[in-house]
Amino acid sequence: MKKLSQKSLASLGAATAVPAYDRSAVRPGIVHFGLGNFHRVHQAVYVDGCLHQPGNEGWGICGVELIDVPATRAKAQSYRNQDCLYTVTEYAPDGSAATRVIGAMVDYLHAPDDPEAVLARLVHADTRIVSLTITEGGYNLDETTGLFKLDTPEVAADLAGGPPRTAFGFIVEALRRRREQGTGPFTVMSCDNLRHNGGTARKAIVSFARARDAGLAAWIDAEVDFPNSMVDRIAPQIPPEVKERLNQRSGIDDAVPALGETFSQWVLEDDFRAGRPPFEAVGVEMRNDVPAFEFMKGRMLNAAHILLAVPGILIGHRIVHEALGDQRLYRLLDNFLDRDAIPRIEGPQGVSLENYKKAVLERFSNPAINDQLLRIAFDTTAKIPVFHSRTLEMLLADGGDLRREAFFLACFGAYLNGRDDNGQSFDVVEPRLSEQDWELARGGNPIDLLRTSPFAKLGLADHLEFAKLYGGYVAMIQATSVGKTLETLLVETA
Template identity: 60%
Template sequence: MKQQLLSNATLGQLNDRVAVPAYDRNRLTAGIAHIGVGNFHRVHQALYVDRCLHLPGHEAWAICGIGLGSSTSALAKVRALHAQDCLYTVTEFDSDGSASTRVIGAMIDYLHAPADPEAVLRELAGPAIRIVSLTITEGGYNFDEATGEFKFHEPDVAHDLAGAPPRTAFGFIVEALRRRREANVPAFTVMSCDNLRQSGNTVRRAVLSFAQAVDPGLADWIADNATFPNGMVDRIAPQVTPEVRAKVAIMSGIDDATPVVAETFTQWVIEDRFSNGRPAFDAVGVEVKSDVSAYEAMKGRMLNASHMLLAYPAILLGYRFVHEAMSDPDIAALLRAFFQHDVSPILELPPGVSSEIYEEKVLERFGNPAVADQLLRVAHDGAAKIPVFHAKTIDTLVHDKRDMRREALLLACFQEYLRGVDDRGEIFTVDEKKLTAADWELHKSSDPLAVLNMSSFSSLRLAEKRAFVEPFCLLQGIVSRGDTRMALREAR
């Protein structure tokens, strides 16, 4: 059966089983500009905004997407979204195999910053934009792991600070705020939707660091007038392979060039700190709180941390999908031991949240075969993500002289994963943008503690801690011999 193309003109011709926007897209204007329109944003924040647009009086809260990438795939996304009037489908898969598809109409424009940076600046500087949100990945906030300082020497940052048309998110945000200050337009809220502890504080520090280098007076104005709410975001959004795209096209009857898929579970907890208004997020399932730190800690140190913990040994064992790894008793036992011995005893959860119930929900979500989440997707950028999700747990385990075998296994498997060959001799692709040339040289050396001394992990100073080095060396030796399963059992 021929699939229907997706556009404003075809919304009324789609399969009756597909939910479509019930609001008039012609009446919408963008009140939110989002930088980094990846799969996660499109199944998470944009979906909540789409719900808001169905509420009365929300026509001014649509999204203008902003893409910073200039790769072939980034350019293809620009063309595809423009051809579809920025519409796309989200298909949600439940663990029982059932699925549902809806069309998201929340994004009404998509600007490609490399092609026309001035158009992006005009959009951000205009009074209609009241929130600028970001999903630029955990490693995108440009802080040096060892010193904690903003990296002004990065080529794109140095380019922006020289006064050229911006390339970075911070260059665009600060220049737009400078123009708003000059035109007496209120500052917008800057809202990070990345998987970061204290995400708002992190983006605030990055923006103010950049602004201070441009103009200290501007930095003071931003500090006094803009807000940066912390938030916790949670949803699994796997990569869409050609096979998945073909599958959802058959299910929906829609020929969508940029479909996204997700599990049915979704959660967003955000601080109610918005300098220039916000949609009624609390009316559409967002948990709006005065403090989200306990939620951030729970999600980061339990779900995200266990995701990373399972990914590297599972890949080395030859698995390529999360649900397949979760069917392995040794992997499941590793996660249960991590929860019960390493996290739950030292983590303060939000009021009313049961550790046992949350743990079981995490394991259930990871085991969902319908989502078919890719382990290599979870594993990539580990040098950026592992410190974010594991540093506090490692620090506490070391300080309290607790069992460190699970954390030692994580880094031992990560060190072996960087070789790009599993225990069966199968080659896989390693995607580690954060590692420097010096890090890769260190990895090639004969230093058994190579990963502990890499730039991303050096601030943890694990190579100096005998209580960590001993289990690490034991497990690293086993893993490097190609016996990841034995190491798994030793770590439990």
């Protein structure tokens, strides 16, 4: 296999698409925090497309890694060894695939090694966008109050002074310096999978700034753009065996290959006073109705994803397409989307919710993606309130069928025990559950799960019909199994 580098691009062969632009002329105009797989197969791919448009050499990406562990240091060195290049292999549901080399990232900084280098890049006049994929929970907002948490250790350390450690610390300090120098602000563009992501980023960053300097916070709030966006592409983890498979297929020795489905969507508000790449030329939908897309995706795709993951894991599945191949789980999702979600969603203008549903189920069925259910179930307590609460609220309000949601939450209670129907254990990662929440969840009264902090504000424990259904499914799961309970549910709701 051929080592991936700028020098080797010309020798990779016609089967692999490579950057057709002059990378030596590309300058960083975007600084990105959070170089996970999603960014690498989504935003970076769109930016790579923009760089193929003439006259856009100023829109390269400088990646920033904040975490200081051996794995991130090794990743940083891998990118440097490969001139910041990496491959993306896209698999269609029919099994066909294509590999391309992404050249959009032209610099990679490991912040713990040299925080001043990160600040210098952020302050540079060429930097006009700072983008974020720091996960849904990375914005440091209290789930109960919605306020930015100033007392978390890293945020408190940033506010105390010294080199920044967090994205908030770096962004606010850079904006302070730009304001002082008269450079003008950059745009902050969240690409995270949460509703109103631009508004969420604004709230977090302005709150952090206010804790430092009220005048600076007011300037940021007035002068910095925070466009909202809806982002969508499945980007699974790359364990060693998948890395080897991808490299064998491409014939390229890539230390950091990425894998994605062919489907990709990005709906973005056109709110960029500091300028932006020609996103609309590469398939980004520049629209002013982003919330309608957010609601559709969150309440259909994301809600169905976690609805598949939790009972799927408990039944004994570990891979998404295998779980959806279980006709019981397929029918659960199909019924949820048809009966619970779609009738209560007003979709974006010109978009068919039925066609969107078909696309969701087709994407989940893609065997090449090999996505892990445990990855999807990570931090479920952050996802259920975001992706299921509105549907639950509407079902409760209009007298809808509560059985599928009650079954789902009963499954989540069983999931917290970390053992499936077959007696196999699995890791449960729920960082948002406090010690008090865990005591409630494991205290012997199943209804108390509905009183834990992620679910308390939904009032489910006090809704007699829901609580009765939920308690019944908890008892049935304990007496039989999740699989048998799902079969009963499907018969009852046929």
